[in-house]
Amino acid sequence: MQISQNSFTTILLTLLVVNSIFYSEGVVAQSNNASKTKMAKGTMLVGVSTIDITPEGPILLAGYGGRKSESEGVLQALKAKALAFGSDSEGPSILITVDLIGIQYYMTQEVxxxxxxxxxxxxxxxxxxxxxxxxxPEIGNLLNHFARQLPPEEIGRINKFLEILTEKLEKVSIEALDARKPAKVAWGQGKAGFAMNRRKVVNGKSVGMTPIPEGPVDHDLPLLRITDMDGKLRAVMVSYACHGTTLGPDINKIHGDWIGEAQKFIEEKNPGAIAMVSLGCGADANPEPRVTNLQLDYAAQHGKEVADEVQKLLASNLKPLSSAPMGQSKVIQLPFEHIPTVQEFVQQANEKGAKAYFAKLALDKIARGESIPKSLNYPITTWTFGNDLAMVFLAGEVVVDYSLRLKKELAPGRLWVSAYSNDVPCYIASKRVIKEGGYEVESSMYSYNQPGRFQESIEDLIVTTVHDLLPLSYKPKIKK
Known part of the structure; x- marks a missing residue:
């Protein structure tokens, strides 16, 4: 049978029109369904995904400067896990947790x-x-901590890991976006008790690290629950303000510490669900007990404590969240107290440890015509789920004073404060801690490739920015 060119064109156009109608109706139907879903209280589109980020082969581990060799195996796999909230028309939001010492801002920006x-x-x-x-694994932000020039092959393996990590963070984000479907989201808050302040202070000055039972801590354990429309658990997001230092430097194998153990126990108790754990403002808190010949048991003990509290919260009446999160962010400048002169750097270079190593790097930088930054670029992000919950994401190792102050000043009972988010450039000490001095204020800064302590003003700069980023509904009413 022979078809004329005109007839063929007519048939083709007809098929295209019909296909367009069916496609449009499908899109409208999906859009209408999404709109109906969003109108239901406590319901929104949510996608969940997970990906393994365990390094392949030996790599230098981060966190303890005394390690002299690369990793000697894997005790527990490391993961990146993503939650994607909201429809395309609303503008989706993505929250990723990574089982790592930190993240560098350039990586967050690239993803x-x-x-x-x-x-x-x-x-x-x-x-x-x-x-x-x-x-x-070391991610490049604490290389000074080792106070020595690392072999090129070790640096190369770190760089290769970071390249692969960036690809995987992009992949897990897209997979979470693709997995979005109607879900019920709710939140609540419990408690955990193993964090203990580690800053010993005598006569207003820090004199070292030791467990201080009376020191300030944040024991809040906020939780986000994501379920299918039929109530089946899909994901749990939980946070606690405590260092991942149950395991000491003698453990030279990859492991997620108490955070990894908590995720393992939660997922074992809830088959098919994904557990995500982030850190609050726990820069001056260590898990207790820790670092003994029973330290692997202690990591499991702390993880189980979190998992048990999670199970209680999951079975309780949590607060439904009816709106997908809206994000706001700002990068501010945190000023350093003093930038050493060339002569001061020369003197520091004759000392020992990370401070001397940083001074040598700084002198080399100055000789090449580069300058030492007078301030730190510091990103702050806030998410608000309508008027029901505000999440504050602070960069760096943030001490507990920030979360305690923000929860006191803003929306009591509706504020979730996370640290170690989007960038971990150094410790972020408070006004009180800067006055007291000590590791979090002084020596740690050189490990992080920073020139020294911050000005006391940084606390008010950070807190004021959080105030500015949040809507009026989260701020205290001014009495007339």
């Missing part, structure tokens, strides 16, 4: 750029929160 270019995700709606395990 955000890729997601923006490919999918249109707003950079303010991407958050990457690190678990701060001290038995995970």
């Amino acid at each position: 955000a750029r890729r997601l923006s270019d490919k999918i249109g995700v707003d950079p303010s709606r991407l958050v990457i929160s690190a678990s701060h395990t001290h038995t995970g």
